[in-house]
Amino acid sequence: MGQPSIFDCVDYRAYLRQYVSANKISFRQLSLESKIHNSYFSRVLAGKGEFSEAQMYSLAQVMGLGEGELEYLLLLGSKSRNAQEKFQSYVDKKINALREKHSGLRDRLIGIGDADEAALKTYYGEAITARVHMALTIERFARNPLSLIPLLGMSEAKLRSELEKLTAIGMIRKQRQGYVVVKPAIHLEQHHALSLANHRNWRVETLSYLHRGLHQATDYHFSAIFSCDKQTFLKAQSCLKESLVEIQALVSQCKVCDQIYHLSIDLY
Incomplete structure (x- = not known):
């Protein structure tokens, strides 16, 4: 399956929508493959519930996410589950750092050296x-x-x-x-x-x-x-x-x- 870049997303629900659209599959199919009940899956997408870390991990496996992408998805889920302002600020810093690491330019530019x-x-x-x-x-x-x-x-x-x-x-x-x-x-x-x-x-x-x-x-x-x-x-x-x-x-x-x-x- 193909997939959009998760590092362009700030909301895991938006990423799931992009994923099913890019792969021309249904949310029902994604919920079945990730072993999440379809009705609960729909509630989460509607903002009336949250996936657990275990469910997020299962989704990542089905979507074929790599280690960095999995970490990013789990951070998005953690931020969504907790509305405490200081915690969200803390998670945002980790999200931004991970986004920069995986979507930065360093490894894609030619002839760029390192220095002390x-x-x-x-x-x-x-x-x-x-x-x-x-x-x-x-x-x-x-x-x-x-x-x-x-x-x-x-x-x-x-x-x-x-x-x-x-x-x-x-x-x-x-x-x-x-x-x-x-x-x-x-x-x-x-x-x-x-x-x-x-x-x-x-x-x-x-x-x-x-x-x-x-x-x-x-x-x-x-x-x-x-x-x-x-x-x-x-x-x-x-x-x-x-x-x-x-x-x-x-x-x-x-x-x-x-x-x-x-x-x-x-x-x-």
Whole structure:
């Protein structure tokens, strides 16, 4: 049987509805295979009852859920059974962490390396560090880093400081003429302590770019506001993640890089 992603759901009842629809089966068939009485199954779907953990486990087995998916389903059931606010907040944290683990981008992106805490702090402390790093993937800048000074609007002293930082954490290596990039990127988890500051730094870069009137005809800017339910919001988030994977795969196939570009996305 096929199935939608459970990590896009915030309510196990909604997931069950998606599952039977995707597999073109009836709730009766699902209840029979999971050995749950059909009338009680209907009561739960109507919000007039709750499945026990054992029943949730049985459903997971019938639907062929993996270990992570089972854990997520049980958390959704636990949250639904207990209306105590602090407990729900506690379960929500576990749900969000599990969703991030299983629907994040880390394992789907090409060439993303890992780094220790010191390297992450060095690399993500300022947006300019990543800008210098990425510029060095372009041959003319790698051979002559000083040509980055007017492009990035920085002093020679600052540029040399950034080159030293990137060398120290193993992102670049100095050679006879210029530098070579050793690691194209390092991963910063969404919930890492540095993540929010990193996002702020890049939004400041965007605002500075727009305020300085540097907008190019080929640039693309888009802002929107919309209303929906939490489940639709999570599906929209998944769509954005899919597009990022596609964009990164496309960019990774580029043979000759001649310019750096900036992409920031906010969905909240």
